[in-house]
Amino acid sequence: MTWLRRLPHRWSISVRLALWYAATLLVLLGLFAAFSYVSFHMARHRDFDQHLIHETRQLMPFVQERAGVPVFVALDTLRSVAYQTDGIYGTYVRLLRPDGRVVYESPNFARHDSLPVRVQPVLDVQVYSHTWEGKPARTRYTPLFDEAGRLFGWLEVTGFEWSLHRELHHLGLVLGLGIVLSVLLAALGGYWLARRALQPVALLTATARQMGADNLAARLPVPGGVQDELTELAETFNDLLARLAASLERERRFTDNAAHELLTPLSALRSELEVALRRPRQAAYYREVLEEALRDVERMTETVRGLLHLARLERTDAHERARPTDLVERCQSRLKDWQARFEQAGLRFEAVLPAHAWVCVVPEYLDEVLDNLLSNACKYTPPGGRVRLEVHRLDGQIRLRVTDTGIGFDPAEAAHLFDRFYRGRSAEGRPGSGLGLAIVRAIVEACGGSVQAWSPGPGKGSTFEVYWPACPVPALSA
Known part of the structure; x- marks a missing residue:
C-alpha cells in the first residue's frame, strides 16, 4: 500500500483515513475470499472424487476377466443408471486393455466425441482433470488385477465437472461483488465516522481562526462529558492561549504604564529646557534647571527600573x-x-x-x-x-x-x-x-x-x- 503514502497532501484527513481503512479492509477481505475460494474448490474436487470412487465401487463387482480382456457380466442387474445417463448426472464408463485400447463403452458415450485415453503405465489409481468437448471433466483410472496379481485392464470412470466450476464461478462472483460492496460501504462509513470524529477538530479550527489580538478572551470549545485526546488537545490549547493572552496583556500594560508615567515628566523636562533656552540667563539659573532635570531623569529611571523588574517577575517561574x-x-x-x-x-x-x-x-x-x-x-x-x-x-x-x-x-x-x-x-x-x-x-x-x-x-x-x-x-x- 505504498501508493497510500503518496496521497495528495491537500486531501483532508477524513479522506485519507477512509482510504486507509478501505484499503486495509480490501486486503483482509481479499485474503479471506482467496482462502475461502481455494478451500471450497478443493472441497468440491474431493466431493467429486468421492462420487467417482462410489461409481467405481458400484461397477467393480461386475468386471471379470475373459481371455485376458476385461468385460462386464450381468451389468443389467446394476440398480445405478448413472452410466446410462447423459449430462451433469451421467457417469461415462469404459473398460480398457492393459495397453489402453478400449474394449467397452457405456451407452452414453454415443452422444459425445471420442475421449482420449490418458492412462499411464503406472500400476496405481490415476486421476486427471481435463477438457472434453470444451467442458471441464475428471477421469479416474482404476487398475484391474487377476487372482495372480497380473494387470488385465483398466476401469475408466469419467464425469463432467462443469457444474462444479459453475458453482466456483458463482462463488467467485459473489465473493468479488461482496468485497467491492463491502469496501465501498466501508469507505463511505469510514469517511462518515472520520468526519464525525474530527468534527471537534474542525470546530477548534474555526474558533481559532476567529481569534486575534483584539479577541484574547476567546477560548476553544471543550467537548462536554467526554475526556479523550481531543478534549486534552482543546484544554492544552486553551492553557496556551491563556498564557499568550497573559503575556500580551503584560506587554500591553507595560507599554501603557511606561508611556503614561514617562510622558508627564518628559513634558515637564522639555518645557523647563525650552524656557531656559529662550534667552540668555545667569549660570545659577542654568544650574538650577539642570538639577531639576536631573531629578526628573532619576524619577523616570526609577520608574523604568520598576517596570522592567515587574516584567521580569511576571515572566520568571519563581x-x-x-x-x-x-x-x-x-x-x-x-x-x-x-x-x-x-x-x-x-x-x-x-x-x-x-x-x-x-x-x-x-x-x-x-x-x-x-x-x-x-x-x-x-x-x-x-x-x-x-x-x-x-x-x-x-x-x-x-x-x-x-x-x-x-x-x-x-x-x-x-x-x-x-x-x-x-x-x-x-x-x-x-x-x-x-x-x-x-x-x-x-x-x-x-x-x-x-x-x-x-x-x-x-x-x-x-x-x-x-x-x-x-x-x-x-x-x-x-
Missing part, C-alpha cells in the same frame, strides 16, 4: 528557583540595615519574631518584599510614629505583618493599593513611583503566597499582611 528559607533569619538580616533609617526618621520600631519560620521562596525576592513593606511604612509614617514587624505561624501558613501608625488609607482603596502606579488620596504629593506594592504582590504570588492590606481610615495607620505556605524544616537545619 517556583523553579524557590528553596526553603528561614523568614525570621532574613528579617533579622534586613533589620540591621533598617534600624538606623527608622531612628533617622524619628520612628519607633518593634519586631516580634519566633525562633524560626520556614517558607519556600527565592531569598532575594523575600528581601525585596521586606524592603518594600518597611520602606512604605517609613515613608508614610510621620516622625514620632511606630512601625511593628511580626511573624506568626497560622495553620500551615506563615504570616508576615507590617503595621504602622502613618497616614493610612480609605478602606475602599484597599483593593487598588497593589495596582501599578496607584496612589491613594492620602499619599498624593508624596515621593514614590507607585510600583513598590505592585512588586510586592508580584513576588508573593509568584512564590505561591497572597498579600492584603487594610486600614481603619485616613490618618489611622495601615497594616500589610503576607501569607506563605509553611515549608518543612530542612534536614540540614536540625
